[in-house]
Amino acid sequence: MRMRSDEAKSAILKVLSESGKPLGASQIVSALLSMGVDLQPRTVRYYLLKLDAQGFTKLVSRRMGREITERGREEISRTNAMARMGIVAAKVDSLGYKMSFNVKDGKGTIIINVSLIDPADFRLAIKEIQLIVNYGFSIGGMMAVAQEGAKLGSVVVPEGSIAIGTVCSVTLNGIFQKEGIPVVSRFGGLLEIKDRKPIRFVNMIEYRGSTLDPLEVFIRADMTRVRSAVLRGSGIVCASFREIPSVALDQIRKVERAMKVHGLGGILAIGRPSQPLFDISVSEGYCGMVVLGGLNPIAAVREAGVRVSIQSLAGLLDFNRLIPVHKYLRHDTGYLE
Amino acid sequence: MRMRSDEAKSAILKVLSESGKPLGASQIVSALLSMGVDLQPRTVRYYLLKLDAQGFTKLVSRRMGREITERGREEISRTNAMARMGIVAAKVDSLGYKMSFNVKDGKGTIIINVSLIDPADFRLAIKEIQLIVNYGFSIGGMMAVAQEGAKLGSVVVPEGSIAIGTVCSVTLNGIFQKEGIPVVSRFGGLLEIKDRKPIRFVNMIEYRGSTLDPLEVFIRADMTRVRSAVLRGSGIVCASFREIPSVALDQIRKVERAMKVHGLGGILAIGRPSQPLFDISVSEGYCGMVVLGGLNPIAAVREAGVRVSIQSLAGLLDFNRLIPVHKYLRHDTGYLE
DNA sequence: GGAATATACGGCAATATTGCCGTATTGTTA
DNA sequence: TAACAATACGGCAATATTGCCGTATATTCC
Structure with missing residues (x-):
């Protein structure tokens, strides 16, 4: 080697x-x-x-x-x-440490991705996001929106843009860590879907070896096929791989259920102790866990032809500023006034 | 490569x-x-x-x-x-997850190392342990003792032996994780001391690459010179290297002070953000932290010629079963009756 | 101060790794 | 069903890595 x-x-x-x-x-x-x-x-x-x-x-x-x-x-x-090198791993750990969301009462800050689009594309974008969210390829169904001049996470929305905030998958790191469960973030990757089932990772970038969030890189490189995965059952979605100690398995399931109560999700699969998950080997005494990318809905917006400027790991946002995506469809014309 | x-x-x-x-x-x-x-x-x-x-x-x-x-x-x-391979890293993470010690009230379980010696060597052993503990080359000044037939952590004390339980440095992992601070355990190593100052690591074994606790291996291999470091200011002590996110630095200091209240210590040095510590580079956005080995006092006992059987990461023990080492000197004759 | 020892160097050559590319198969599409 | 595209192979040779060892220095010890 x-x-x-x-x-x-x-x-x-x-x-x-x-x-x-x-x-x-x-x-x-x-x-x-x-x-x-x-x-x-x-x-x-x-x-x-x-x-x-x-x-x-x-x-x-x-x-x-x-x-x-x-x-x-x-x-x-x-x-x-x-x-x-490695700066994204530090960012993951820092933000995970700083956020304060508590699954018991559903209060506190979470980590968001921020995407900027033209306001004229808003309606189309929300429809695409809804499509992916409904299918389950995101970190639950919550979303935030901010107009020009406003602040979303660490991003100030520029003139002529509207910002969409989606829950970043690293929020799960913070949630587990707050529960005392150590999580090792291994890599961000592209997961192949066939016949509506996840098959294997076809590309991956280690968190420890990258200066950029891997999923952001893949999306910018037009390597995703999220819409296709949903519409045709065959495509490529963003996901990341973590390792958790096997002994924490029961508690992880409990935390997962508690998250769902608040509209948070995203765990695609948890492997058996010490067994490979989607052909990815895990260390002895650990379980593999695959988490869907919080940017999958945004990838779909981009695949639908909308010009999107993406920033992942874009700071913290109070969870009470996010509402279910479908409410933007009902109110979105009124929302823009 | x-x-x-x-x-x-x-x-x-x-x-x-x-x-x-x-x-x-x-x-x-x-x-x-x-x-x-x-x-x-x-x-x-x-x-x-x-x-x-x-x-x-x-x-x-x-x-x-x-x-x-x-x-x-x-x-x-x-x-x-x-x-x-990697099984010691899983054990570190599992035990760190399972222990329940809380620095605020000083209650709960901690992780211990268990060492077995001949009861006839007890007095000498306690004197050696006291010497090292007083100098500060251990995880504070608390210790547990158990007689044959009794249980200490996961060890049942065999006939003809007496067991000494010392606080394992991995207890610090658990304490920090309970406070939501992610800790990366990098390696266990031998730290050179000259003119009473730590110089650099002269040997090291990665936690991720080992089936045994590195410090246990070094002690068994007679590679330590802990007594010499204390008596002459020049020697080789056990220590381990961790990485913590820079943003958690202030809180680490607070936790360190809270630990001292309960007789727990062991943090030898914390590096500057992103700067090498004892010539060990750290990832960007992290600080290096060197923690002394919980087995240093036992290494000294061994160096003094006592036959010792060592088991590190030997399970959990309720913190209320540990008392300050110097109390065994005062009561040790009576203790054995 | 001189001899012995410890640390570091670079020459030589064996072995390992990998780029390039033509050829061998299977899967897909018209 | 045939043509084409995709995937995988192994030959050949360039480049990288490293073992072995004699020689060059400094440090230590008597």
């Missing part, structure tokens, strides 16, 4: 820049190991020779090893995207 | 055994990716040819791909140690 060699070189440069002194290969190996990079000392030396050639490192002596050059430091600043 | 090729082959065999039908290389790649194994399709085919030669797989057709043979299934059963 081979990581890209410039990733390895970048990691080595990072180790040297964080050290105050020259390092030999075996010291660099130790530091890399703590970063999840597993290379042999000889390999590190092989890369160090390449970095020398690029002017990013220089040999102090055969005993003392190498140090980073000024050029090496500039190179790190230039390619600082590396340091941002 | 290269994982051992028999690990790759084993993972491929696992994917095929979990599938009900033949698979081609690119389908195997998808499944491997969900297991954290990143190989190219050509590489998978390279390994498949080797597995063919070993009789573990066979080509169904050039279009349909390969399936596992009966011999392949036997090979998986034979090398089932692979399936047990």
Whole structure:
């Protein structure tokens, strides 16, 4: 298995820049190991020779090893995207920590996705959202709307736009954590649906390895077929995969039922303890759990041809600002006045 | 970077055994990716040819791909140690979930390590434990003792032994999770102490990659020098590394203070947001946190020449069964009667 | 201060990984 | 049913990784 060699070189440069002194290969190996990079000392030396050639490192002596050059430091600043890896995982954990929703009384803040559309497309958009929500491919049936100038989560609605807030699936992380259940968010992916049944993940991006929310990326890349999954029973929907300790299984079911009372849903499947779920292996002692993407209704709006600007993990919103989607259909003409 | 090729082959065999039908290389790649194994399709085919030669797989057709043979299934059963990887992480998460200790009122169950010694060594053992506890290289100053036939955590004390229960550092996971703070346990390691200051981790074992508690392994392997660290200011102590979301920093400090009220401690250092701690890099948006090993006092007992049988993560114990260590010194003669 | 030991290097070559592409099959569509 | 498209294969060779070991330095010890 081979990581890209410039990733390895970048990691080595990072180790040297964080050290105050020259390092030999075996010291660099130790530091890399703590970063999840597993290379042999000889390999590190092989890369160090390449970095020398690029002017990013220089040999102090055969005993003392190498140090980073000024050029090496500039190179790190230039390619600082590396340091941002994993930032979506931090956002997931931060927002999950900050939200305050309590399943017992249905009060508190939840995490939302915010999507901006042209007000002229509102009626069509609500119909599409309703279609997906009714079929069950979302995190329940609640939604928020905000007009230009207003604030929805962390988004201020720009002029000429209307904002739609849907419940983000990371809200489930926060809910479980508030109940003391540890949740490991593994990846966001595209789940294939055939004959109205979920089959397997056809694409996936690890939360730990991404600077963007995976589902947002897939939708922007026009890789979804949510409408088709609903209308024809065959398509591709957004979903994410988590692992939970098997011992918490009963409590998860209880929390799931309590969520439903408040119009929240989204858990598509929970696997058997230590067994694969949709061909995804789970660690021993854990269950896999697949949660539908809170952006599936928005993907459908986009598939229907509406221009949508999407922002996932877009901050917190008090749950009392969300109402059932179908009420926008009844009131939507009046709502816009 | 290269994982051992028999690990790759084993993972491929696992994917095929979990599938009900033949698979081609690119389908195997998808499944491997969900297991954290990143190989190219050509590489998978390279390994498949080797597995063919070993009789573990066979080509169904050039279009349909390969399936596992009966011999392949036997090979998986034979090398089932692979399936047990990660089991300590599940135990950490399970026990953290199950314990009920509440920092506000100091009531509930905590997670303990249990160590068995000869009753004749009790007095010496308590003195060593006291030495380490007073220096601060443990999870506070509380301890439990049980005589033969009694139960301590999940351990029934055998004849001719006396059991010592020390607070396990995973108790901190449970405490933080009960407060809604997600904690990532990264690894258990050996921390070098020089001139009475912690320097860096000289060895480490990832929780996710181990079937045994790393600290238990290091102690059993006689790799600690806890007594020396306390008596001479230079040595090697057990500690573990966690990541917490930066946003939870203030609350962690509050919880830390609340723990101290009840005689619980063990947090050695918390790093700056997104900054390395003791040369260990952390993900963006997280802080590193180093927690001392609950078994450090036991390591010292062992270093002092006492024969000790150690079991870490040895179940739950009601916190009211632990008393401050120094009380065993005062009462220990009477205690044994 | 000199010898021994520990740490680090790079040459050489074996082994592992993977890109490219022509060929072999199966599934789908007209 | 035949043609076409999709999926999978393995040959060939380039590139990456790493084991082995002799040599270059610094640190430590007597």
